[in-house]
Structure formats: structure tokens, C-alpha cells
Amino acid sequence: xxxxxxxxxxxxxxxxxxxxxxxxxxxxxxxxxxxxxxxxxxxx
Amino acid sequence: xxxxxxxxxxxxxxxxxxxxxxxxxxxxxxxxxxxxxxxxxxxxxxxxxxxxxxxxxxxxxxxxxxxxxxxxxxxxxxxxxxxxxxxxxxxxxxxxxxxxxxxxxxxxxxxxxxxxxxxxxxxxxxxxxxxxxxxxxxxxxxxxxxxxxxxxxxxxxxxxxxxxxxxxxxxxxxxxxxxxxxxxxxxxxxxxxxxxxxxxxxxxxxxxxxxxxxxxxxxxxxxxxxxxxxxxxxxxxxxxxxxxxxxxxxxxxxxxxxxxxxxxxxxxxxxxxxxxxxxxxxxxxxxxxxxxxxxxxxxxxxxxxxxxxxxxxxxxxxxxxxxxxxxxxxxxxxxxxxxxxxxxxxxxxxxxxxxxxxxxxxxxxxxxxxxxxxxxxxxxxxxxxxxxxx
Numbered sequence: 001x002x003x004x005x006x007x008x009x010x011x012x013x014x015x016x017x018x019x020x021x022x023x024x025x026x027x028x029x030x031x032x033x034x035x036x037x038x039x040x041x042x043x044x
Numbered sequence: 045x046x047x048x049x050x051x052x053x054x055x056x057x058x059x060x061x062x063x064x065x066x067x068x069x070x071x072x073x074x075x076x077x078x079x080x081x082x083x084x085x086x087x088x089x090x091x092x093x094x095x096x097x098x099x100x101x102x103x104x105x106x107x108x109x110x111x112x113x114x115x116x117x118x119x120x121x122x123x124x125x126x127x128x129x130x131x132x133x134x135x136x137x138x139x140x141x142x143x144x145x146x147x148x149x150x151x152x153x154x155x156x157x158x159x160x161x162x163x164x165x166x167x168x169x170x171x172x173x174x175x176x177x178x179x180x181x182x183x184x185x186x187x188x189x190x191x192x193x194x195x196x197x198x199x200x201x202x203x204x205x206x207x208x209x210x211x212x213x214x215x216x217x218x219x220x221x222x223x224x225x226x227x228x229x230x231x232x233x234x235x236x237x238x239x240x241x242x243x244x245x246x247x248x249x250x251x252x253x254x255x256x257x258x259x260x261x262x263x264x265x266x267x268x269x270x271x272x273x274x275x276x277x278x279x280x281x282x283x284x285x286x287x288x289x290x291x292x293x294x295x296x297x298x299x300x301x302x303x304x305x306x307x308x309x310x311x312x313x314x315x316x317x318x319x320x321x322x323x324x325x326x327x328x329x330x331x332x333x334x335x336x337x338x339x340x341x342x343x344x345x346x347x348x349x350x351x352x353x354x355x356x357x358x359x360x361x362x363x364x365x366x367x368x369x370x371x372x373x374x375x376x377x378x379x380x381x382x383x384x385x386x387x388x389x390x391x392x393x394x395x396x397x398x399x400x401x402x403x404x405x406x407x408x409x410x411x412x413x414x415x416x417x418x419x420x421x422x423x424x425x426x427x428x429x430x431x432x433x434x
Contacts, residue, residue, distance in 0.1 A: 002184040002185065002186065003184060003185040004181060004182065004183065004184055004185075005181070005183070005185075005188070006181065007169060007170050007173060007174050007180060007181060008170060009163075009165070009166040009169050009170050010166075012169070012170075013165070013166075013169050016185075016188060019185055020185070020188060020189060020192050021189060021192075022192070033192075034192075035165050036195065037191060037192050037195050038165070038168050038169055038173065039168070040123055040126060040195055041126070041130065041133075041173065041176075041191065042151060042168050042172050042173065042176065042236070043134075043236050044122055044123055044126065044127060044133045044134065044135055
């Protein structure tokens, strides 16, 4: 079963940020980077 | 010439023009966007999302046309490659019409605007994304990862092309990175959060909600930037053409009263700080802004430079002799005129708009369509600007 995410905050958001592979481990940085992605997805 | 020296020389031309004290060559602010793709012989579909080709288009443009800065190196900043993985976006393009378009959209309804302001990240994730794509919950980790990786590739391209433009072509950045991009919330609401139609109605029916939203968001985003300007040393950033850049669109739907109450207080804070610290702001005035220019003329020369789209640059110069003006080359002349007509207009702009100083040459629109410019005309104009000295 592939992993899916509930669109909840902060739980779903943090879980997704944690699971995404990024060039950093710090969770706050990962959350910030996910924020940039969400902005791109919303505005594009 | 050494590229660092060339970059500094060009940045100095811009800053001196903003300060209304340029006496030599008039710098060229080149607002070429998707036209670069067509001029390089490609279709839009052959370039969007293909970062090597995007770089090639920028290089081909800068190899042929000797401009002093280039507004756009990311082709409208739209990351079409993400949406091909994730779901349909608002932007679209067509090879047939050679155009990029955007569907009208609004992120939050007026009744949820203050909820958005309370925590934008939460709102976007829990409400806006599911509204845009009702099946968003079906996206797997792999889907999200692909979107993230594409977003990173775009960021890497932006870093790479910025370095190339700066180090290999000696172009200063358009704006200093010192203060980030300051976007008053009125503009953000107009562009995305409420959309043009929504905000047009809101400012008349719900001005109190809009005012509250502006207070929250500009207090959170603009005020710290203003504090940063006050904390900075006096003077310009010579790695860039302008210390700040802002694009104004929302004035086109505001009455004078709405403008004064909802927008001007934020702008005033920013401009006051810039005046106090000797920073210049390039204001791109979409549509016509004539009725609001009196506010700007009250600032010390050098604080505000106006990049005009629809306003007549010659009449604006007559009325405001101490404001630096940018623009003037029409797409009609550049696209459909002869070389002589293009050079004649360039001379007229330099002589009449830049009669003493305070003028930066530019196109009067962001150049997107094939018919907006003829390459031979542009080359002739660039060659003229590079050899002309007052």
C-alpha cells in the first residue's frame, strides 16, 4: 500500500515534511521547504 | 573588460540614473520574457521544463543583444514540469498561439480571508490545495517527492543561470537581495488570494475585512522588511540595478479613497524607509498610474523610479522632472517599425525624457509575443545605446 497523507495541520503537514527526502534533516527546515512547494503548487 | 568591473559599471549607470545624475550612457533595462524562446527558434513546449534549453535561450539572447540587465531568466517563473506530475495548474501555454495564459483564480473566499491571514501555511495545506485538487488525498509520497524534486531542479536552474548572467555576461541583478522581495498584501490579494474580481468587489463591500487583512499580513511581512531597511547602511547595492523592486497592479481597480486607505499606508512605510537610507525603488506601474504619481513626487529624487507601461512617458517627464523614468520603447515600433524608426524613437527618448538625467531605456511591456519585437530592430537599438554618450 503506497503512503498517502491527510491534509491536516500540523499533523499531516509535519508527517509529509518528515517523509520527503530532502538534502537536510532538520524538521523545521523541511517544513519550510514544504511550504515553498505548497506555495508553488497553489500559485502555479 | 573584467566581468566584475563591467557589472559594477552597469549597476552604477542604473543607480546614477535613479539619482538623476547620469551623464553618460543610458542603461538598457531589458524586459524580455518568453520572446527569448521564440527568437532562439524554439517552440514554448520545447523549452518549458527543459533547463538546458532555458539556459541556451538566455545565452543566445545575451550573446546577440548587449543589454545592461535582464528582467527574466526563468521564463515567467512558472514551473510547468511540476504540474505535469501533480495535477493541472492555472497557467497554460500554446505552441500555436505562442502564448502563456493564466486562468482566473482565488485562493480564499472573503469569509475565510482572515482565517487565511491567521496561518497561511495551514490554510493553503488544509483548504486551498484540496479546493484546487479535490483528489489531493490520493497523492502518494512518490507523487509529492517528484513535485519536490522538480521544485528543487527549478531552484538549481535559477542559481545556475543567475551565476552565468552575472559572471559570464557582467549583468547586475535586477534587484538587491538585501531586503528580499517586498509584496504588500494588497498586491498579493489582487494576484492570487482574492483574485482581481474578488478584490474588486471586496474593497467596495467589505473594506473593513480587507483593512484588517492588510494590517495582519503587512504587519507580519512588510514591517520587518522596513525595519531591515532602516537598520541598513546608507547607499546603494552595486551588485544590483535597484535596491528594491515592486510591481504595482492593484491600483488599477482602486478608487482614490480605497487607494489612500488600504494601500498607500503600506507603500508610504516602505518609501519613507528608502528615502531615509538613500535606497532606490523601481516601481513597475502596470496599466496607468498617472493619478497616483503625485504621492511619489514628494520623495527626494532618487528614491522612486517609475517603470511605465501605459502612461505617456513624455507627458510624465513634463509633469515630473525629478523622477527617474524607465521605459518608452513601444512594442509597436520595436516589433513592426523599421530600424530607423526604432533609432529615432530611442534618440527622442534619450533627448526628451533623459534630457538632463534620470532616464533608463526600456520596453513599455514585458516582451512575450513574437510580434512584440523584431530581432534586427532590437540589435540596432542595443548597438545604438552602447555607443551613444551624452
